[in-house]
Amino acid sequence: MNDDDQRALELLRRLDGLPGPTHMEFPDGFDHQRAKERAEALVERLGHDFGCPCRLDTVQDAAAYFNVRVPHEGTEAGWPITVWLSNYGDLASISPPSGFPDRMSDPVAQGTVSTADRLRLESALADLEYVLVPHRPLKRAYDGVHTDWTWVGEPNWWIRFFSYL
Numbered sequence: 571m572n573d574d575d576q577r578a579l580e581l582l583r584r585l586d587g588l589p590g591p592t593h594m595e596f597p598d599g600f601d602h603q604r605a606k607e608r609a610e611a612l613v614e615r616l617g618h619d620f621g622c623p624c625r626l627d628t629v630q631d632a633a634a635y636f637n638v639r640v641p642h643e644g645t646e647a648g649w650p651i652t653v654w655l656s657n658y659g660d661l662a663s664i665s666p667p668s669g670f671p672d673r674m675s676d677p678v679a680q681g682t683v684s685t686a687d688r689l690r691l692e693s694a695l696a697d698l699e700y701v702l703v704p705h706r707p708l709k710r711a712y713d714g715v716h717t718d719w720t721w722v723g724e725p726n727w728w729i730r731f732f733s734y735l
Contacts, residue, residue: 571706579707582727585658586714594716594735595633596657602635608698609636609655615694616653620644620687633657634732637665646684653691654732655700662700663708663732664691708732 571579588597609626616624622644627637633656640651652665664683683691695702708728712721721729729735 575704575706578703579710579727581659581701582703582707582731583714585661586716586730588658594719594730595631596635600657605635605655605657608660608700609638612653612655612694612698612700613638615698616640616691619690619694629734632732632734633730640687646687647682649682651683651687651691653695656731658731660700661731662695662702663705663728664688664702703731 585597590597613624613626616638620640622641624641624644625639627639629635629637634654635657636655638653638655640653642648642650645651654663654665656662692702708731709726712725712727712730714727714730716730719725719735723729
């Protein structure tokens with residue numbers, strides 16, 4: 571694992587230990603209104619950067635509060651892009667067309683997200699102070715503090731911070 575992946579995994583482990591309610595969807599102090607306003611700002615920014623309207627979807631019963639969809643018409647590779655926004659630490663994850671990055675490798679490596687599109691996404695996320703998490707640590711088996719949680723299938727860090735719980 572490279573240094574960036576190691577730092578990302580350390581961040582995930584720290585966030586995993588945050589105090590929270592009796593579920594894992596969000597930590598204590600999570601401000602849904604603030605999260606929505608930031609997500610709307612990301613939709614506006616990506617719409618400008620990709621030259622087409624993007625869509626904001628609400629996610630329920632998940633560790634991600636929203637996802638932003640860039641339609642295939644606006645992307646260089648011709649594939650839609652989904653950006654998942656976690657309830658924890660302003661984390662973001664760029665998904666391939668399947669919508670679930672835990673099921674395949676990096677979308678740039680797969681050719682479904684061009685390098686130019688990824689740079690646009692990274693710039694917008696950084697400007698809005700999101701933390702883009704690389705795919706490799708998210709695909710690692712979950713070995714966090716929630717050992718009593720009943721998982722569907724084999725949990726990984728992407729499921730913990732971005733998926734339905």
